[in-house]
Each structure stands twice: as C-alpha cells, then as structure tokens.
Amino acid sequence: xxRYKLTIAYDGTAYHGWxxxxxxxxxxxxxxxxxxxxxxxxxxxxxxQEVVEQATRQVVREPVRLTGASRTDAGVHAWGQVAAFxxxxxxxxxxxxxxxxxxxxxxxxxxxxxxxxxVVRDAAIVPDDFDPISQAVRKAYTYTILxxxxxxxxxxxxxxxxxxxxxxxxxxxAAKRIEGEHDFASFAAAGHGRQSTIRTVLRxxxxxxCEHGPGSAKPGELATDTRxxxxxxxxxxxLYNMVRIIAGTLVEVGRGAIEPAAIPGILSARDRRRAGPTxxxxxxxxxxxxxxxxxxxxx
Numbered sequence: 001x002x003r004y005k006l007t008i009a010y011d012g013t014a015y016h017g018w019x020x021x022x023x024x025x026x027x028x029x030x031x032x033x034x035x036x037x038x039x040x041x042x043x044x045x046x047x048x049q050e051v052v053e054q055a056t057r058q059v060v061r062e063p064v065r066l067t068g069a070s071r072t073d074a075g076v077h078a079w080g081q082v083a084a085f086x087x088x089x090x091x092x093x094x095x096x097x098x099x100x101x102x103x104x105x106x107x108x109x110x111x112x113x114x115x116x117x118x119v120v121r122d123a124a125i126v127p128d129d130f131d132p133i134s135q136a137v138r139k140a141y142t143y144t145i146l147x148x149x150x151x152x153x154x155x156x157x158x159x160x161x162x163x164x165x166x167x168x169x170x171x172x173x174a175a176k177r178i179e180g181e182h183d184f185a186s187f188a189a190a191g192h193g194r195q196s197t198i199r200t201v202l203r204x205x206x207x208x209x210c211e212h213g214p215g216s217a218k219p220g221e222l223a224t225d226t227r228x229x230x231x232x233x234x235x236x237x238x239l240y241n242m243v244r245i246i247a248g249t250l251v252e253v254g255r256g257a258i259e260p261a262a263i264p265g266i267l268s269a270r271d272r273r274r275a276g277p278t279x280x281x282x283x284x285x286x287x288x289x290x291x292x293x294x295x296x297x298x299x
Contacts, residue, residue, distance in 0.1 A: 001088050002099040004106065005126045006066075008052060008081040011117040013157045013282070016045040018072045018081065020053075048072075048118060052083065055113035059106070060087050062095040069132035069289050070139060073241075075281030077158055080121075080140075080288035082132045099125050132289070138202060140234045140287040143247040143279065148226040159228070160247075160283035166254030167219040168208035168229050174253040174260035175204040175231070178246060178267075185270035187249070189241035189278065197270070199242070203234040206250065220255050229254075232287075241278050249276030 012018075022042045044050065053066040069082040089096030097106055103123040110120050146152050146159040147166055178201055185197040211226040231250060233243050249266070252258040258266075258276065266274045 001086055001128070002097070002125050003084060003086045003128050003130055004097070004103070005124045005130060005132070006052070006083045006085075006110075006120050007122040008048070008083060009079045009119050009121055010048050010077060010081065011157060012048065012072060012075050012077045014046065014117060015048050015051075015074065017074045017076065018048045018068050018070065018078075020047050020050045021045040048078075048081075049083070051115065051118060052110070052120070053085075055110050056085060058113050059109040060095065060097045062088060067132055069136050070286055072284075072286055073281055076284045076286070077282075078286040081286055082136070082289045082291075084126065084130055084132050086128070130291075132291075135291055136289050137292055138234060138236050139238070139289045140232060141238070141243045142285050142287055143231040143233075143243060143283045144285070145229040145231070145247075145251065145283060146226070147223050147229060149223050150226070157282055158285065160279055162251070163222055164255065165219050165221055165223050165227075166229060166251065167256070168206055168227075168254065170219075170256075170260055171229070171231075171250045171254040172206040174250055174258070174263050175206050177260065177263035178204040178233075182267045183270055184239055184242055184267070186266050186272055186275045187242050187245040188239035188272065189245070190272065191240070194239055197239060199235060199237055199239060201233060201235045203232065204246065205232045206230070207232075244279045244281070244284055245272075245275055245277075247283070248279045251279065252276040 022044050049066055049068055053064065056064050056066060064085040064087065066083050066085045072078055072081070087096045089098040103125065106123045107120050144159045145162060147162050149163060152159055152161050181198065181200040183197050184199045188197055207230045209228045211228060231247050233246055249258065253260055
C-alpha cells in the first residue's frame, strides 16, 4: 500500500485556506460563496485540500484522505505545501496507484484534473508512517510588500501594496532581533489555540529590490520609486497569524513608528497590543517544508 508525498503550489486567492471546511447552510462566514458546494444541510467551502483531494480520488478511483502539512489561511499562497495520501491498489477492481506506475505519471494525472490556480509540483513514495505535520522540522514563509505610488496590476494578488516609503535597513535590523527561541504571545492572534506560545525562529531577514525610480523619498513619505521588500521567516513551527504579525511589526519599524531596539521588549511583554498589525493574507506565501529523514540538505 504505497504512500505518496505531494509538493503543491497554489494561488490561494479563491480559497478559504488549505484545510477542508464545512458550515451549516446559511450560517457562518463563507456560506454565501458561489463556489461553495451544498450537501444536505451543510455547505462545503472551496479549499485547496478539498480540490486536490477530489482530483486525486478521480485519478486513483478510490477514497483517499489527503493530509496537509500547513493550514494556510484564506487568501494565502504556497509554493511548497506538502500533503500525503495512501493508496491501496487492486488490479482486479482497477483502483489505486501502484508504485511501479510512476510518480511522474501521477503528477500529470492529478494536474490534468486541477484548476489553473493549483499545481502539483512533485510526487514521491515515502514510508508508510510518513506524517507531513508532525515530521516537519522547519518551514519557510515569505511576505512580499510592494512600495509604489502606483497600485500593483499583474501581481496584485500576491503582494501587499504600500504608498509610502519604508526603511528596509531598519526592518532588517529589527528582524534579526526576532530570531531565536522566544515566547511569541505578542505575535499570535487571539484564539490561536496553542498551549504554548514558545517558538523558535531560525532566520528572519529583509531584502529589498529597487525596480524603478530614483528612491529619494524618506520613510513615511510618498514613494518616488518602486521597491519590492521581501521578508523571510524560517522556523520550526508557527502560531496563528504569527508571520503576518511579524511582517506588520516590521512595517511599523520601516515607517519609523517602532524602533528596532524595541523588539525584545515587545517579545517579553507577551501582549498582542504591543506588536504591529496583522497584514493582509495576499502577501504571504509558504515557500518550503523540510523533512530530514527523507534525505537532502536542510536549507
């Protein structure tokens, strides 16, 4: 009974996040979504997990349960989401996907049944006990900010737009102070549901690329050029909205409202009100997830 690991990329704009969701018909957020599917008195919201699971079921022609590594929120994107399912091939019944049929063919078959905003990048056979959630040892997210007088057009679904200039140097200085093992209660949304808010950030960096213009504006002034600021956060695990709150706090640093030296005090306060805002989901992307037992270098 082979078990398959899928690496999946998606534009999360049209979905209510990764994880399958059902709500009572006519009640709750998303019940009015025109893409939602109604079954009896329940509404199944459009999620990435639901779509990929249904496509996989069509290919293997047997019930499968797709387990994903990261519960990305509504509107959040992914380049390296990881999911897994087990197949039970039966040649007589013509069901399942035997290992000798090939992972490349499995990728092509699933992708042929997926919408244009989701693609399976890779498939591999893994041990029977492979768990994409508990066995992940580190993950990387990026948050992309476009600073420009003009609103974005082609990439409007995957960047957070700001009109006013940010000081990326100050942001990078503050980002370094986020690294390490800390209590990240100040950077967690209310109702995060975790017993412990202690997490380890292995790397937090800020890079900037000037795409157009002289860049003469000072932080807080209207942008005179076009700059793309990319925040990368690598950690062993994250709290609900943690990366979006880190990004919001670094934006406050970049515009001069928070000093880089204030980051340790924000962490030690364990008070959500001390950190910056939760930035919108469109700038966030899950980049990769590492599983050392499967082999390969750890980024």
